[in-house]
Amino acid sequence: xxxxxxxxxxxxxxxxxxxxxxxxxxxxxxxxxxxxxxxxxxxxxxxxxxxxxxxxxxxxxxxx
Numbered sequence: 001x002x003x004x005x006x007x008x009x010x011x012x013x014x015x016x017x018x019x020x021x022x023x024x025x026x027x028x029x030x031x032x033x034x035x036x037x038x039x040x041x042x043x044x045x046x047x048x049x050x051x052x053x054x055x056x057x058x059x060x061x062x063x064x
Contacts, residue, residue, distance in 0.1 A: 040048070
């Protein structure tokens with residue numbers, strides 16, 4: 001495996017940045033990021049279920 005000087009420089013600079021941070025700061029940053037949430041309306045949910053059922057029925061018909 002070949003390691004190039006620019007790769008060493010990247011790793012060393014990352015280590016330097018992370019070593020300056022407190023461990024609690026890293027945990028707070030991870031928890032502070034909002035999660036991706038998706039809201040589906042009742043109509044869209046019903047449409048999705050019907051589409052899924054239709055797909056499964058067509059798959060079963062084609063299979064036999």
